[in-house]
Amino acid sequence: MGEMPFLTRMRGRRSGLSDPASPPPSANAAPLSREDKLAIIEDLEERGLAWFWATDAQGHVTYLSPRIAASAGVAVDDLIGRPLTAVLTPVGQGGEAPSLALKLAARKSFAGFTVQVGEGGRTLVLRLSGRPVSDAAGAFLGFRGSGINVTDAFLGEQEAARQARSDALTGLANRYRMEQVIDATLLAFGASRRACALMMLDLDRFKHVNDTLGHAAGDKLLVEVARRIESVVGSRGEIGRLGGDEFQVLLPDLDDRGQLGDLARKIITMLSQPFALEEGRCSIGTSVGIAIAPYDGVGRDELTRAADLALYAAKHNGRGQFRFYAVDLEAEDRLRRQMEEDLAAAIEAGHIRVEYQPVVALADNRVCALQLQYVWHDPERGRVSADTFMPVAEASRLVTRIGRDGLRQACRDAAQWPAGLRLVVPVSPVQFTDRQFLDDVEAALDESGLDPQRLQIEVGEDLYRNDHDEVERIVSALFRRGVRLSLDQFGSGYVSLSYLRRAPFCTIKLGQSFFESTITDTLGDLEMVQAIVELAKVLRLETVAAGVGSMALLEALRGRGITHAQGFVFSEALAAEEVAAQLAADDWQLEPVRDGAQRAGRRTVFRRVGLIHQDHYYEVTLRNLSRTGAMIEGLEDVPVGTQFVLDFGGGQLAVATVVRTDGDTQGLEFESALVDDGAGGLCTRHRVSPYALAVAGAPVAALGAGPSLIAGGEKGGGSPACFTLSARAPRAGDAQS
Template structure:
């Protein structure tokens, strides 16, 4: 029904162009010229018309509007207009059409769309209330303009301005806006937010070998995997190239953040299928948390960038939390890289060997080679200190080549029943000429290949499938023994175990770190690994075993071989020869080892808070569940302390054993991984609490902190104050 016919049937109704109540004008209704114009406009589709009764139910819709909605007039007449047309999210004042109609006031340019998603139509509605001569409300009359094409074009332009066109993730501009608005809002509400910086490892190789189209497909799959990990917990952005960013609101638990980072690294390191073939990449993650590491976007982003840089330099495929000493650490790392390069030329590296013992008869069956670096200035440098630097700088390749030749040479002087075992870095394995290096070392030394064992980390198996399979097949044909190292701590699929020619699965020390209520570690997982290796015809080797009760439990479960302090520490080649000279080499386990959680020897000054006193003590070693401290005399067992590790890291603990000036303490809440092989507290002193105590609201300074009275005894981390003998904020920053 055309609009003119509708008006002829409603001679007592006409929409006025003024805000005053509409008065019926018969002369207007009888004006054929005006109705003809209305008919022409309606038929052209440029403008549609609509009308409702006093209850907001449809009494008229132009045919063009009905066509765009995909509904005949008899299906819409009598239906509430607000059920057919709904406001577009983010447009106007956000109020519904129903509310507009209920106010009985004129409105203009309300953007609405069809409630049926199957019909994409966007209209701008204008409407005015209609009244009779007695000012009685008769309903609404109005017009509608179809702006679908213009609206969707503008919507797409806005989307492109805020989102990455390739992945659909937020772009750099939107992420900056989100971080700014989140930090501003959260600062007022005293809430926290975490920022993760992600960088893809080996992505350039994908572009170089498979082409940019494959790289684009891979980036799209990366975005999907990130959405799967993060879900609705935060916003994901692509900053450009292979750089990504994740903003996680209301998150300051570094235990949870570390688990999220591990999951991201794990998921992004799984193989990708693209049209040009199969691709493997990795991921490094840096994490900063507001307000602890920054309260403005620039400083929080810089902190996350520094943490990312540290994770990449640590060997890639890692995560790191921001710490105030990362800039200093970067300088030390550069110096160590230079010194490592010189040490290779100067021959400052040696090998030591830790015995691997068969649990059936305590016979030594292999020796695990360990790197030793004796530096003129640093003294003896632990492998866990310099090997990550060597991997990050690729110096591990020449160091590894030297170690393979050296180990083969020294193994020639041992009995033929004794194997030599070497860990192979992923960087080393992927380097050109690795297999040739093994072949050359065996040929030059004439060592029986069966006596050379290469321990491969799980990440090696996730490399280019054809290259990995070819290398493993060549090594297997040589007769070299291949073992999967640190099984269960990495990313490999069980399918690789069937495909790769492996002789043994090696369980790392991480399995034996105590979990709450179990001092031996995760024995259920150990049992599962033993069953798996047995089903596949492989041996099981456990490393890092330092306690007699753990060794006995592993023997009961069926582990074949063990290495660790429960049998012997690492020996020089000269000491190995001394043991061999005694005849058949067997080792009896000892109970001098202690498992607890794996101890990290640290020797550094920390703070100790007891009641209202703050003491400086020496941290001797550290584990997830406890530590050894030195510096206080005759402390009773059961005494509760708070240890201040610096930068707001406070840990409630109790004394479990004491001897003279040394105490062993147990933490009330276990420490968590810091991503760099170290440990950190889950939570830190809140800068909001410091601000409440009178300190300025800034990122955490490196000064000393103490807990409010009575909070230590309760284990509460809700209240803190600056220590009375703590340096001032200015002094703390200068000291840093």
């Protein structure tokens, strides 16, 4: 059937279309004839202001306005005889085609259905109305109807909706969209008992970019940040920008904390690389907080709050790090705030003391330098190491005061040392970029009379994430003053080889994290170390390995050309009085000790944990912990080969085998290695799911900090216990450490 104008098609048959309203009567006006009325309708059709359609009693198309078909790139002849519901398809999810089919089957009038027609990228969106038509005897003949082209309005609505869900600057999902996605995901995953992870990201030093390069540069930077996050996450999750420099990543079906930690590290590394903007080169960083549903929260508010707490902990642990949520983070936050108050008081009271760790020349084991370290002697806490309080000092900027006082005291001490012994002073980025830093150095040198050549300022490579020009200005001023400079954390990627070639550094240091894979029983691959040593030789730089804790590692580094080392294998940090006693001898040499490996390779923890054997639950003391095993005490005469499940609490269970035993002390080897928890500690890769606990009758809720599960035996019946608790086992009244 060819194209047939609507006028011809309708002439002589019952219309099914209402007559248009007539104008008020007038003496000179006559009513329009049927032909004139249909001519008006035909004109509307040809001009595309309205379109018309008709079906037979079976719902097959018998007429469709030629113009609307042509606009959609479809030949009318290809549409005639096809079901209307196949020609006009639904718009959006869920669609309206099923409703249209029901209306056609019900033979009732309808209006306002949005459909689309077209192919080859020329799709039109139409608003459809129709009514049933019958003959004089009442027999159903089919449908006739009309419609309007609403494509432009529909696309405008879609764009407005997209903008309402998207961040206008980056194109990522906005806060509203992320809330919707998280709600929908948690609802669906709760029903199917699946897990998902939520990452919260906050950029470091973004305000500095805005202040120095301008807000336009800041906007461009945010766009580049979004692209880099997308390149790491890919299709694994939904990424959103919540506003400012806050981002969020939702990762469905991912609760493996090893994989999540790796992903967080990749994001941190990617965002730590310099950005080249039109306004200039800049470097930032990011911190990441991670929470996992249902372990850390079941609803959106609970999960988001958990991720926020983890992010806050990551930022106050030194920035550029990730952190998993843990139940004790809230208490940790309170302790951190209290520590900040106490630290400020300790500075005023003079409770922050200086100590010095020897730096040894590996050629002859002579001490050639002493590195300044800080220790806090607190009346209640006792001796507090710098690893514990310096992150708090950094976050609160108290580090500037600590560093200023420490520099002056250290220069006074060093002035009393032999002329060949250098003082190494590590300086944080916060202290280094403080406007008074150069004056502080000058004052310390003048007051002590120390030769500037004996003072060596040590900065981390991450310092260059700040204003590069300002850093170079300070470095140049120190060099002109005669102060030596060393570069710590070499290999992070912030300092180019071309800059290193012209910069006035005398030493590069490889930190303990650089050797992380080598401080266990196997040395791992040290080829990268040798490459750096060769580079240092070309640049005429000394190389220092820090954190060396084993004889095996020391010998491997010595064999690859490292010139200097420091760490437990030689000596702990010494008080000024101990240094003076050592210097009383003419020649200070240190021989490496073989017990340094244990101190560096394991974490000493001393806390209560659960131990499950058969249907018994024992409480023992965890003494040492590593990725692959632990040492426990509290059970008598456990034979080698015994299998336990170690309960760290908070849903963390680890299957372990006894590999050595001595009285009430056992060495355990884990079936699956632990992973980094982002806070310098270790955690299990997986946890007991609240969904699994729900099978046993527990409510689906976030995990608490207590035991993951309670077996029988000493916790409530069962067969006789296989092992006896020793006198050193924790008791019910003992405080939990």
